[in-house]
Amino acid sequence: MINNRFFGRRRTETSRPLPPGQYLEDGFPVLSAGPTPNVDTATWDFTIEIEGDTVGTWKWNSLNALHQTDLRTDIHCVTKWTKHDTDWRGVTIDTLLADAGIEPPTGFVMASCDGGYTTNLPAADVIDGKGLLVHTYDGKPLAPEHGGPVRLLIPHLYLWKSAKWIRSLKFMEHDVPGFWERYGYHMYGDPWREQRYTND
Amino acid sequence: MKIEKATGWQIATVTSVHDESPRVKLFQLELPVETKFRAGQFFDIRLTAPDGYQAQRSYSITSSPDQTNSIELAIEHIRDGEVSSYFHEVVEAGSLIEVRGPFGGHFTWSPSFRKPILLIGGGSGIAPLMSMLRHRASTGGNSPALLMFSVRQEDDVLFKSELEQMARDDDKFNLIITLTRLAADHSEPFAGRATRRIDRTMIDSTVATLGGTPARAYVCGGSNFVEAIGNQLADIGLPYEEIRTERFGP
Numbered sequence A: 001m002i003n004n005r006f007f008g009r010r011r012t013e014t015s016r017p018l019p020p021g022q023y024l025e026d027g028f029p030v031l032s033a034g035p036t037p038n039v040d041t042a043t044w045d046f047t048i049e050i051e052g053d054t055v056g057t058w059k060w061n062s063l064n065a066l067h068q069t070d071l072r073t074d075i076h077c078v079t080k081w082t083k084h085d086t087d088w089r090g091v092t093i094d095t096l097l098a099d100a101g102i103e104p105p106t107g108f109v110m111a112s113c114d115g116g117y118t119t120n121l122p123a124a125d126v127i128d129g130k131g132l133l134v135h136t137y138d139g140k141p142l143a144p145e146h147g148g149p150v151r152l153l154i155p156h157l158y159l160w161k162s163a164k165w166i167r168s169l170k171f172m173e174h175d176v177p178g179f180w181e182r183y184g185y186h187m188y189g190d191p192w193r194e195q196r197y198t199n200d
Numbered sequence B: 001m002k003i004e005k006a007t008g009w010q011i012a013t014v015t016s017v018h019d020e021s022p023r024v025k026l027f028q029l030e031l032p033v034e035t036k037f038r039a040g041q042f043f044d045i046r047l048t049a050p051d052g053y054q055a056q057r058s059y060s061i062t063s064s065p066d067q068t069n070s071i072e073l074a075i076e077h078i079r080d081g082e083v084s085s086y087f088h089e090v091v092e093a094g095s096l097i098e099v100r101g102p103f104g105g106h107f108t109w110s111p112s113f114r115k116p117i118l119l120i121g122g123g124s125g126i127a128p129l130m131s132m133l134r135h136r137a138s139t140g141g142n143s144p145a146l147l148m149f150s151v152r153q154e155d156d157v158l159f160k161s162e163l164e165q166m167a168r169d170d171d172k173f174n175l176i177i178t179l180t181r182l183a184a185d186h187s188e189p190f191a192g193r194a195t196r197r198i199d200r201t202m203i204d205s206t207v208a209t210l211g212g213t214p215a216r217a218y219v220c221g222g223s224n225f226v227e228a229i230g231n232q233l234a235d236i237g238l239p240y241e242e243i244r245t246e247r248f249g250p
């Protein structure tokens, strides 16, 4: 349906196309279901579990001692904005798994956070360089409202999958909906297929 | 938790447009498909240009879920905003608009939640809170509710007469309107009025009218507003999962 006299004033000449229904944003808006939790790096830790068994735990210092990866990528929020060329530094999930001495798991994974937020992903979408724990944005420590000290980053999916204030990844055999997924958001969330809501 | 099935696009007809304040217009949209929703949810709007270019944005429903074949939206005019400018400059009664919804499920209130609630809105952030208050009123809700509504100046107070009427009719509903562009007065809010940004003192003194710490808070507005209020509510001891937030913009 064409809207009379609508021409679109935010069309941007971009080197790359935008996912459907997205617009280009220069700022970095915040989206969270609740307030920003207070996370202290002195007590922070991160755990990987496979089928209920803890296979690795890292403190702030041990995370920083691992091989660090720099990533420049585009990010896409389900609230319709896309931001190009964001710079992140952190540790790939591959590096964490290798440090724990385990083979990349299959199936699905649930990310859990301070504040109780959760989100589900296929295991294949966090390995092979696709997923990182990031602590630095644009050369500076990641701000609390953007998920600092440490958030998950899965840039090829809508940003609600890149869980802020992350504390654990729990690998599991079957897919289970996380926080927003239970409220009608898509189980996978591919921006290029515009998988915003459950039936998209 | 009840899961609502996401619906597809439908073509709504704008039945009326009303200037609610210098920057906010209210739009009544008639829906061809009867659509149930919960107070606090939003719709997505999609505009299409002749060459196929599209823009989508989300808008909270301000009307009560009692009506299922029409919704009201309160849209603030954002300078150079792609979608809000179109609504303010072009949309009129009779315009057709593609919409789909409802969406969102965490930022919702239903009458079955009988404990005291605190609603805090900044500017157009009143939108989803208005749906909650209208629903509470129409279902005869007698659980205590307090609305703190922060706007720049007097003529930015949306739904003013309706809110003031609600406050007169219902002694379990308290309304505090605070104007942030007037010279700040640091006394306690008097007769439902204050003239400064919502701060910890204001929250403490007004929350006392709820008869204890609220069981849940809903905070909606611009991102900085929501961030600041969210932190203050955590400080007064509201459990993290009972501080529900909706951010409209940067």
Ligand SMILES: Cc1cc2nc3c(=O)[nH]c(=O)nc-3n(C[C@H](O)[C@H](O)[C@H](O)COP(=O)(O)OP(=O)(O)OC[C@H]3O[C@@H](n4cnc5c(N)ncnc54)[C@H](O)[C@@H]3O)c2cc1C
Residues within 6 Å of the ligand: A010, A023, A027, A079, B042, B057, B058, B059, B060, B061, B074, B075, B076, B077, B078, B079, B080, B081, B082, B083, B084, B085, B124, B127, B128, B222, B246, B247, B248, B249, B250
């Ligand atoms: C769940 C949800 C519910 C929402 N409900 C409502 C609602 O009920 N009423 C309402 O008016 N808006 C609401 N919004 C905001 C709305 O979706 C749009 O973001 C807003 O109307 C601006 O869109 P635009 O196309 O006019 O401006 P754009 O072209 O997207 O933006 C123009 C410029 O203004 C900035 N900007 C965007 N939004 C704002 C803002 N709110 N304040 C200041 N600057 C801004 C942008 O960063 C950009 O630089 C809601 C947003 C969400 C995510």
